[in-house]
Amino acid sequence: MHVQALLPKPVVLIVDDEPANLGTFVRSFRKEFVVRIATSGSEALRELDHEPADVVITDYTMPEMNGVELLRLVAVRWPGVKRLIISGHSDLPELHNAERLGFAAGLLPKPWRKPEILETIGRLLATR
């Protein structure tokens, strides 16, 4: 715990078109991560351009660019960034395809559970 506390906090970029969801995420993880937010896919790309993150977590259902499209771009431009997708429809074939093709390292359900997110991110970052 002490060793971990000394390490710099992982930077997580959360992407969701619903501001209340962003606020909730920030509030829940402000101690564990440096949380940055984006309300759309294009904003997320600009954010990453500006400063890369360790993990990108994106909602699937968003106007303009959906979560899978965003992660596909992220995978090409920042292959080292871990990518997760959140969706209420975890059984959509598109999501499973994204996971199978490696665009997303995992699917998180919505509503998400804090322990599950911590565990998933911990596991992803441990493989770096």
Next chain:
Amino acid sequence: MKAGDQERAWERHVVLRERTGARITAALVMVLFPAWSLFDYWLEPAYANRFLVIRLAVGAFAAAMLLIRRSPNGMMDRLATVVLVLIVGINIAYFISLVDHITIYTIGFSLIFWGFGLLLVWPWAFMVSCFALTIGIHVVFWLASNHSDLESFLGLLAYLISAAAISTGVSIARRRLEHQAFIASYELEDKNRALATALATLKAAQERLVATEKLSALGRLIAQLSHEINNPVNVLQNNLEPLTEYLTTIEQVLEIARRQCSDPSGELARSWSELEIDFVRTDMREALSSMAAAAERIRTIQNDLRAFMRGDAALPIEADFNAGVRSTVAMLKRTLGPKTVLFETYGELPPARVHTGQINQVTMNLLQNALDVVGASGRIEIETRAEPDGLVLSVADTGPGVSEAAKRHLFEPFFTTKDVGKGTGLGLATCYQIVRAHGGTITLDEGYRNGARFVVKLPFVAG
């Protein structure tokens, strides 16, 4: 309907028909034969008294015939009618051998033949035998007499034979016609029955279609609703934890402030008591935890709804059906009551093409229901086996079984017999939808008496 059934029905019909014919014949003989006495007294007064006794005896025999108990195969009626005809025939032959007015008596004699032709629908052999006997009696009487008037006898004989032949012909034709009419009406009835069955099948199919339509409309609504609710539920549920942490932080500060301003008559102490801060602190935590429970409940409902909607998701894969059942059973075993026993029987199954997640959901829902109904003690049996046309999963419990009222709504969404807050009423509806999507069936075993047994049957080659 089979031809044998038709023949049996015709035989039953003929027996009834012959019985009616025999009884009408008997009734007519009973009235007309004694009534002929009027002619006797007018035309043959010398023999009238003797004839009256004979005629009354024959009338009495006909009356007795009407009182005979009905025999099941109609043979009794036939026999009695034959005897009646013979008695009448003997008498008339006897009369004719004595009387002077032979012509008028011969006409009376022939009435029997005509009446038979019209009234009876016997097989032709019976008719011919009966007439032959009657005519034979007449011949015997002529031979026994002094052989006088050969021309009259031959003329009479020719007349009687013609009458018998025509009567038999009429009877045969009528029997045929009646048989045809009977077959036609029987076939019509048969077709009506088939039509009624077809209508019932059609109606059931229509009802199923309507139910399926309703279900799919409902499904779309649920999908939309579920998606709309996801975000607010996420916000509600996931803000509760930070909120609780914030509360703890504020309480810590509050405690520090209270320790530092220890003056019991000071402003802090006064406000503390006036604003019931001790109560507020406890109550706030209770409020937060009940909100957390409520949010969790919404999430469970959401999960069930989502599972329910998983009708036509990703592609099916070739999987070990037993492995799926085993893993689901292993997951739920932890929730077994202290005195509940679970028996697992796994048959040897070929690989099946299924949506593994969905099929596990079916096993899970059935098993969860079984666990819920048996409670702390009971017995649950889970079995898989291969049958010629598919694989079978059955889950049986020793619970109270399913009431007749519940049976009607068993697979309908939102129908539940569990306590409020325990079940969403989607478990079996989900099973139904998933199994149907796999081209299989799910049924409640009506013959099972120890509790409830659900039987899932999946075809080996499923979409």
